[in-house]
Amino acid sequence: MQPSNLPNIAIVGATGAVGQTLIALLEERDFMYNRVTALASARSVGRTLQVRGQDVTVQALDTFNFTGTDIAFFSAGGSVSEKHARRAASEGALVIDNTNAFRMDEDVPLVVPQVNATVVDQRPASNIIANPNCSTIPLVRLLQPLNDYTPINSVVVSTYQAASGAGLTGIDELRRSAGRVLSNAGDADTDNTKFSDPLGFNLIPSIDRPLQTGFTLEEQKMLQESRKILGIPEFSLTATCVRVPVLNGHSETAYIQFANAVDREEIVQTLSQAEEVIVFDNGPGTISYPTPRFLKDPNQVHVGRIRVNPDDARGLWLWLIADNIRIGAALNAIQIAETVTSQWVH
Numbered sequence: 001m002q003p004s005n006l007p008n009i010a011i012v013g014a015t016g017a018v019g020q021t022l023i024a025l026l027e028e029r030d031f032m033y034n035r036v037t038a039l040a041s042a043r044s045v046g047r048t049l050q051v052r053g054q055d056v057t058v059q060a061l062d063t064f065n066f067t068g069t070d071i072a073f074f075s076a077g078g079s080v081s082e083k084h085a086r087r088a089a090s091e092g093a094l095v096i097d098n099t100n101a102f103r104m105d106e107d108v109p110l111v112v113p114q115v116n117a118t119v120v121d122q123r124p125a126s127n128i129i130a131n132p133n134c135s136t137i138p139l140v141r142l143l144q145p146l147n148d149y150t151p152i153n154s155v156v157v158s159t160y161q162a163a164s165g166a167g168l169t170g171i172d173e174l175r176r177s178a179g180r181v182l183s184n185a186g187d188a189d190t191d192n193t194k195f196s197d198p199l200g201f202n203l204i205p206s207i208d209r210p211l212q213t214g215f216t217l218e219e220q221k222m223l224q225e226s227r228k229i230l231g232i233p234e235f236s237l238t239a240t241c242v243r244v245p246v247l248n249g250h251s252e253t254a255y256i257q258f259a260n261a262v263d264r265e266e267i268v269q270t271l272s273q274a275e276e277v278i279v280f281d282n283g284p285g286t287i288s289y290p291t292p293r294f295l296k297d298p299n300q301v302h303v304g305r306i307r308v309n310p311d312d313a314r315g316l317w318l319w320l321i322a323d324n325i326r327i328g329a330a331l332n333a334i335q336i337a338e339t340v341t342s343q344w345v346h
């Protein structure tokens, strides 16, 4: 393809954890584009970023006109997307949005390419495609092949979500908080902005805002988004989301209740055949698992501890981990872009 046929892309939130990873992935995946524009807040205007060895100067989102931009990746927070994404879409850019702003909107497809790429066979009228929550993506990537193997009745999931899920500030906050504990500086972390409690050597069973139901918005997102992505409106899933003092990599335990008895070896085989999934399994009587600090491949979903409930052969436990910034955001967004550029964005 000639450069003029390649997409012009914009990265909104280019200086953040997701934006920086998007930039790294453009190079790693040899994503072909004609021109890249880096956008962020007024704080970063004039900063120089390296994109594929080229200097790119950060511009202000507030004053940027998206006319002539083919794909705009938005990763700058929900309120920024609410303010600017529909404008970008109306100026002609296909918006791939990493925030919670539009995920449940009827005119916005919610896409995990390994699961439901067909929903973007055609350009949506809204010109916006949403990227799901970072805990939902790896889970549905396992649930879909399992549900194809034999129907799932319900899922109970607990998440163990890393500090990086709250961006670069979240990572800094964990480092500071852990440093205070290690240096015996006391428990009074007074500079928390991202987490409701000091995260160093701690666990916080509350992510995003509380709802009247007693659940948090993060927990509700996992239910609603799974239903939309799997295309099963009555899909039964319930979650507890916990922030843990891990720098990067979200872990989850899932208890999956099937309609029928399942065979452990067939489950292992089903998951081994799933796209971009690494299965940890050394057979019955052994314990095999990934850990978030030492992921084999940050571009794949890792799953282990696969075991059938000895008291109920329809019940299956598993332990999964995915790099939340890659699989949970930047990589999924690039894979959406790869899907649509091969089909309809030129």
Ligand SMILES: NC(=O)c1ccc[n+]([C@@H]2O[C@H](COP(=O)([O-])OP(=O)(O)OC[C@H]3O[C@@H](n4cnc5c(N)ncnc54)[C@H](OP(=O)(O)O)[C@@H]3O)[C@@H](O)[C@H]2O)c1
Pocket: 012, 013, 014, 015, 016, 017, 018, 019, 039, 040, 041, 042, 043, 044, 045, 061, 062, 074, 075, 076, 077, 078, 080, 098, 099, 100, 132, 133, 134, 164, 165, 166, 167, 168, 169, 324, 325, 328, 329
């Ligand atoms: N981290 C994850 O695991 C993850 C996973 C899924 C989805 N997401 C979503 O992705 C988004 C970004 O997350 P992150 O982890 O990259 O956060 P981050 O590290 O805090 O980065 C935030 C980015 O947004 C920019 N920004 C903030 N306010 C802005 C404004 N008013 N106008 C323009 N740009 C603005 C920042 O620019 P400055 O440098 O100029 O402040 C920075 O580039 C969030 O909505 C988050 O929910 C994150």
